[in-house]
Amino acid sequence: MYQPLNLTIGVTVFAVGKYTCFIRPFLESAEKFFMRGYQVHYYLFTHDPAAVPKVPLGPGRLLSIIPIQGHSQWEEISMRRMETISKLIAKRAHQEVDYLFCLDVDMVFRNPWGPETLGDLVAAIHPGYFAVSRQQFPYERRQVSAAFVAYNEGDFYYGGAVFGGRVARVYEFTRGCHTAILADKANGIMAAWQEESHLNRRFIWHKPSTVLSPEYLWDDRKPQPPSLKLIRFSTVDKDTSWLRS
Amino acid sequence: MEGMVYAQPKALTPSRKDVLVLTPWLAPIIWEGTFNIDILNEQFRLQNTTVGLTVFAIKKYVVFLKLFLETAEQHFMVGHKVIYYVFTDRPADVPQVPLGAGRKLVVLTVRNYTRWQDVSMHRMEMISRFSEQRFLHEVDYLVCADVDMKFSDHVGVEILSALFGTLHPGFYSSSREAFTYERRPKSQAYIPRDEGDFYYMGAFFGGSVVEVYRLTKACHQAMVEDKANGIEAVWHDESHLNKYLLYHKPTKVLSPEYMWDQQLLGWPSIMKKLRYVAVPKNHQAIRN
Numbered sequence: 001m002y003q004p005l006n007l008t009i010g011v012t013v014f015a016v017g018k019y020t021c022f023i024r025p026f027l028e029s030a031e032k033f034f035m036r037g038y039q040v041h042y043y044l045f046t047h048d049p050a051a052v053p054k055v056p057l058g059p060g061r062l063l064s065i066i067p068i069q070g071h072s073q074w075e076e077i078s079m080r081r082m083e084t085i086s087k088l089i090a091k092r093a094h095q096e097v098d099y100l101f102c103l104d105v106d107m108v109f110r111n112p113w114g115p116e117t118l119g120d121l122v123a124a125i126h127p128g129y130f131a132v133s134r135q136q137f138p139y140e141r142r143q144v145s146a147a148f149v150a151y152n153e154g155d156f157y158y159g160g161a162v163f164g165g166r167v168a169r170v171y172e173f174t175r176g177c178h179t180a181i182l183a184d185k186a187n188g189i190m191a192a193w194q195e196e197s198h199l200n201r202r203f204i205w206h207k208p209s210t211v212l213s214p215e216y217l218w219d220d221r222k223p224q225p226p227s228l229k230l231i232r233f234s235t236v237d238k239d240t241s242w243l244r245s
Numbered sequence: 246m247e248g249m250v251y252a253q254p255k256a257l258t259p260s261r262k263d264v265l266v267l268t269p270w271l272a273p274i275i276w277e278g279t280f281n282i283d284i285l286n287e288q289f290r291l292q293n294t295t296v297g298l299t300v301f302a303i304k305k306y307v308v309f310l311k312l313f314l315e316t317a318e319q320h321f322m323v324g325h326k327v328i329y330y331v332f333t334d335r336p337a338d339v340p341q342v343p344l345g346a347g348r349k350l351v352v353l354t355v356r357n358y359t360r361w362q363d364v365s366m367h368r369m370e371m372i373s374r375f376s377e378q379r380f381l382h383e384v385d386y387l388v389c390a391d392v393d394m395k396f397s398d399h400v401g402v403e404i405l406s407a408l409f410g411t412l413h414p415g416f417y418s419s420s421r422e423a424f425t426y427e428r429r430p431k432s433q434a435y436i437p438r439d440e441g442d443f444y445y446m447g448a449f450f451g452g453s454v455v456e457v458y459r460l461t462k463a464c465h466q467a468m469v470e471d472k473a474n475g476i477e478a479v480w481h482d483e484s485h486l487n488k489y490l491l492y493h494k495p496t497k498v499l500s501p502e503y504m505w506d507q508q509l510l511g512w513p514s515i516m517k518k519l520r521y522v523a524v525p526k527n528h529q530a531i532r533n
Contacts, residue, residue, distance in 0.1 A: 001270065001494065116271060125256060130256040130257070131256065133253065153250070154253065155253065156254065156256060205247060207284070
């Protein structure tokens with residue numbers, strides 16, 4: 001029922017520093033599995049446009065390469081994503097796409113990701129915490145932070161690697177997160193899991209309309225439980241310490 | 246949601262194991278236990294939601310209004326803004342029922358029809374006309390209900406979405422071949438035996454004003470077409486409603502908790518609450 005609507009789905013992805021090595025597997029697998037039959041617009045943010053490989057795209061699918069500043073600290077790169085996404089939407093994405101997904105680049109699509117994921121505001125359950133009590137969620141627990149969540153609060157622990165929704169909702173969401181990040185910065189504090197902490201705080205107050213199961217955000221280092229019938233989007237095996245150096 | 250405390254939802258624990266809580270097109274099916282009303286009330290209050298409830302009390306059916314409205318005051322959208330739209334040919338017979346804060350009643354005088362089938366079917370025309378002219382500016386959501394019923398338990402914002410239908414209590418466990426869809430291809434309401442999701446009841450449907458307008462307009466036009474072709478669908482407006490919801494899938498489906506007849510069907514254990522129930526009536530006497 002979504003196809004007749006002629007929708008365009010946007011995807012933001014950041015590949016800074018050594019993370020450019022993930023672009024090819026991300027895009028190639030997206031071409032195979034992500035929103036087949038729909039118009040798709042990838043917005044690839046990188047400090048090194050020359051490092052972006054030529055990946056053939058299907059009809060109705062576009063890639064925009066947008067240069068951004070690199071940073072020596074990976075946390076800084078991570079935290080600036082919210083601001084960068086909101087600026088992209090304000091500048092152009094609001095006219096170019098109907099829905100927008102914000103995905104991590106160090107991942108691959110392994111099975112279909114389709115219109116079942118479309119919703120006004122979309123979050124994905126973090127694969128490490130779906131079977132765990134809220135007291136054990138790695139929320140930011142310092143009250144001074146704008147991302148603070150008390151022990152008796154929380155629905156699910158959502159992963160920062162996947163979120164999205166209607167472009168206007170994603171704009172409000174990323175702006176809100178960015179404001180909170182700035183508030184923390186002014187107080188000399190960085191939340192426990194960077195923008196994932198702020199994302200989680202915000203999703204308690206502004207509940208997502210659609211929640212994706214861990215099929216849509218999996219960690220291949222974990223054994224696949226029987227409740228998980230299909231893995232659609234998961235981590236690429238990598239040496240984190242090298243990547244972040 | 247600031248500071249609201251409630252039990253954690255568990256990703257591996259279904260809220261109900263005995264019933265389907267989600268349609269194949271990912272619309273929630275509303276049963277007791279599937280929702281936290283405090284969270285939902287907060288979400289809808291933040292939007293300052295106003296709900297319109299349309300009800301038709303034509304000829305002798307005015308007698309049902311008092312109980313309908315009194316029980317609605319107790320159970321329907323309590324805490325939210327409500328406008329009752331009472332369509333009647335007998336405005337003087339509309340009872341004075343005391344209403345809570347933020348709730349009002351509007352009487353809309355309309356013509357009657359001789360045949361009860363025509364009274365029933367013309368509701369679609371009247372709702373579509375008033376949706377365009379008036380409801381669009383006054384309410385966010387419309388709920389279209391039969392009057393010969395009463396509210397016996399909570400019916401709240403959990404039902405609200407772009408478009409909702411309600412499972413008919415006589416068919417929720419039937420196979421689609423047994424659904425009493427219109428089966429004659431000549432009718433606009435025709436549905437072949439291998440198609441159909443659910444059998445929805447004509448007595449309780451709704452959604453955003455725009456979606457209810459589209460539904461009622463389409464149903465009315467289909468009925469006009471049928472009349473021109475000399476055919477009347479087997480279950481009148483309900484047949485056309487079912488055709489519409491098959492090809493324009495509802496975004497929420499209400500369980501039979503929201504449409505029950507205790508006299509006919511008792512109180513099976515699968516129904517944790519009976520929210521909107523038939524009032525016993527003498528069909529022959531009332532339809533004359």
